[in-house]
Amino acid sequence: MFGQIVRKTLTIGIATFVSRILGFFRDILIAFFFGTSDSAQAFVVAFRLPNIWRSFVGEEAVNAAVVPVLSEYQGKGKDEDFWKLSISLLKFSLVFLLSLAVIGSLLAPILVRLIAPGFIYNSSKYHLCVKLTRIIFPYIFLIGMTAVVAGIVISRRIFWSYAWAPVTLNIAIIISLLLVAKKFGIYALALGVIIGGIIELILQWIALNKENPLRVKTTFFHPEYKKIFxxxxxxxxxxxxxxxxxxxxxxxxxxxxxxxxxxxxxxxxxxxxxxxxxxxxxxxxxxxxxxxxxxxxxxxxxxxxxxxxxxxxxxxxxxxxxxxxxxxxxxxxxxxxxxxxxxxxxxxxxxxxxxxxxxxxxxxxxxxxxxxxxxxxxxxxxxxxxxxxxxxxxxxxxxxxxxxxxxxxxxxxxxxxxxxxxxxxxxxxxxxxxxxLNLKEIVISFAKVFLSAGVMGVGLICAKYWLGNIVEYKIIRLFFLLMIAVAGYIAVSLVFNFKQTISILKWRRKK
Incomplete structure (x- = not known):
């Protein structure tokens, strides 16, 4: 089972790394097109509003509450009960999130005043922020539904759609900026967010349909909601x-x-x-x-x-x-x-x-x-x-x-x-x-890893001063130092025969 956990972790980890790199490029483009202008500030506030709610109805919250309950059915082989609860959750979430999106859009002027009271002294910035909020706030519906569908799929031990969804969001924003930012200005950024949210939801829905969900009758309120809440x-x-x-x-x-x-x-x-x-x-x-x-x-x-x-x-x-x-x-x-x-x-x-x-x-x-x-x-x-x-x-x-x-x-x-x-x-x-829990085993492993990292660290310090004298360009020097760190740590960890290193190498061969 642990081999499966490592492979699933690497699947999510690689996608997360790609998403972070794309996010970095996205931020560079936003800075290039909008800098710290009024329009950029208006977008930041407008996007922050649904993201505040995301902490409560987004993927981490849903995973923490939904996955343990659904996994209990999955582990006991209660397939029909699994899909009854899943479909009930989808129905409830659809109504709740749609209502939240509509209310949030209607209350946009009040919400903007609450989170950015300074904007009221700049009429154009305030009204732009209200418009952007009304465009972007439906994203909470998209990301909330994405989180619920992803929670169902993760309970079936399917992780690829969850892992790559943020990548599609960043790609949508980047493409939107490159294609229409000059024509539509800051609205291109808002458009990219909504398109990205739609693609994220479609991706989860594809993964869900591949699981051949049972067509079962269910109620709007399910008894397990109490446990989830x-x-x-x-x-x-x-x-x-x-x-x-x-x-x-x-x-x-x-x-x-x-x-x-x-x-x-x-x-x-x-x-x-x-x-x-x-x-x-x-x-x-x-x-x-x-x-x-x-x-x-x-x-x-x-x-x-x-x-x-x-x-x-x-x-x-x-x-x-x-x-x-x-x-x-x-x-x-x-x-x-x-x-x-x-x-x-x-x-x-x-x-x-x-x-x-x-x-x-x-x-x-x-x-x-x-x-x-x-x-x-x-x-x-x-x-x-x-x-x-x-x-x-x-x-x-x-x-x-x-x-x-x-x-x-x-x-x-x-x-x-x-x-x-x-x-x-x-x-x-x-x-x-x-x-x-075998705490002794954990402490010994911690000590071995710390020793391995320490050996790598000593080599890295030596390499840093050596390369500092012969490599002029900072980015090339940093690249070589990071490669030395990775290679050195893997070499030392192989000497200690870490199970994690072996699992990674086996995963690479399976790829």
């Missing part, structure tokens, strides 16, 4: 805690007399690079394991659950620990290569790379949290991670206030990493009481 409400609370964390970090980073000039921008750019390995490896695996773990719970296969959880944690450590070393050692080179142009000065590189280095210290803890939270959802015990995240929120805020005085912006990032370590430790302790 019991899982969904903690997901809402968890999303709220995450948003509060971001808000606190942003407020503290804005105190330029303490943390220095440009703190908010420095945090934003550093987070972009931390999120890349986190999304490609940890979020992908957290999505892939949910139906497998839920089925283990439904069939009382506790030994399998324990083994799969242990292997999942060891796998994210296998990827995240070397990623943390690379981001810490090459942080300055990465930021300088990608951003140090125009108004992004050497000072900007300095504060951003220092933020990146301290964020990277907690990278494997952020990843471990995602795995453990998914496990609690498969156990249908979602309130445990919510309570722990609330404690971690207060710890993060307190440490940020203390550490930002001696360490400035880096202190806020270090506080986040320490809070993540605390969060992970509490989650691991809690899950060990629910599942008979």
């Amino acid at each position: 019991n899982l969904l409400i903690p997901r809402f609370l968890g999303a709220s805690v995450y948003q509060i964390n971001i808000f606190i970090d942003t407020v503290l980073a804005s105190l330029e007399k303490i943390v220095g000039y440009g703190g908010i921008a420095g945090l934003y750019y550093a987070q972009r690079f931390v999120q890349l390995p986190l999304a490609v490896f940890a979020t992908s695996m957290a999505t892939a394991i949910l139906p497998f773990f839920s089925e283990n719970v439904a069939t009382n296969s506790w030994r399998k659950l324990s083994e799969n959880l242990s292997l999942s944690l060891r796998t994210v450590f296998f990827f995240m620990i070397p990623s943390a070393f690379v981001l810490t050692i090459l942080g300055k080179e990465i930021i300088s290569t990608f951003f140090e142009y125009g108004k992004f000065s050497a000072y900007s590189t300095h504060i951003t790379s220092s933020a990146l280095s301290f964020y990277a210290l907690g990278l494997f803890f952020y990843a471990g949290i995602k795995i453990l939270v998914s496990t609690f959802y498969s156990l249908q015990r979602p309130m445990i991670p919510v309570k722990i995240s609330l404690i971690s929120l207060f710890l993060n805020a307190s440490l940020s206030i203390i550490l930002m005085f001696p360490l400035k912006l880096a202190g806020i990032c270090l506080a986040t990493s320490i809070a993540a370590c605390f969060n992970f430790s509490l989650l691991l302790s809690a899950i060990s009481r629910k599942v008979n």
Whole structure:
């Protein structure tokens, strides 16, 4: 089973990586066409409105609430019950999301005033934002329906449509910008979002139809809705805690007399690079394991659950620990290569790379949290991670206030990493009481991976100073350094005979 989890994770991870690269190119095009103009600001606000709702009705929320319940039917072979609940969910979601889209579009003027009150002093910007909101808000219907269909498909262990959907969205936006931005201006961007949302939904629907859903009669309200909502409400609370964390970090980073000039921008750019390995490896695996773990719970296969959880944690450590070393050692080179142009000065590189280095210290803890939270959802015990995240929120805020005085912006990032370590430790302790987890095996694996990454890191530091004297162009130097890091880590991991390396090589041969 673990081989299946690795293959599903890699499928999602590769698609996520492609999506992130396309997203980066999309942002470059948006900056090229619209810069920081009034129209660009109006679009950002208009697009943020449905994305706020996405935290509550989007793919992560739906996966956390729907997949464990549907996987229980799947694991017990109750095919008819599976499709009854699935079709009922589709009917309910269709009505609810359509109503939400219509209400949101009608209330666009009020919503814009709430989220961007400063726009009311610029009449043209305000009215443009209202128009864009009315065009874009139906995206919440598209992405919500996409999430529900994807949740059904994921419960059947089909991941390709879910993985590649964000890629189609970015492609639609890019094509729209390239073809009609000069003619329609910012409306081309809104058009790309809607077209991309339609394509995402069609992609999920194709995957669903390939599963030959049973034609069964069902009611609009299903008895299992209570169980789904019991899982969904903690997901809402968890999303709220995450948003509060971001808000606190942003407020503290804005105190330029303490943390220095440009703190908010420095945090934003550093987070972009931390999120890349986190999304490609940890979020992908957290999505892939949910139906497998839920089925283990439904069939009382506790030994399998324990083994799969242990292997999942060891796998994210296998990827995240070397990623943390690379981001810490090459942080300055990465930021300088990608951003140090125009108004992004050497000072900007300095504060951003220092933020990146301290964020990277907690990278494997952020990843471990995602795995453990998914496990609690498969156990249908979602309130445990919510309570722990609330404690971690207060710890993060307190440490940020203390550490930002001696360490400035880096202190806020270090506080986040320490809070993540605390969060992970509490989650691991809690899950060990629910599942008979072999902690000794996990600790030994962690030590071996850390040693392997350390050996790679020493070689990378030597290579950095050596190449710095003979390779002039930054992007070529960074490329060679990254290749050295990957090759060096794989070589050392083969010496330790990591199961993860062998699984990846087997997957490549099957391709």
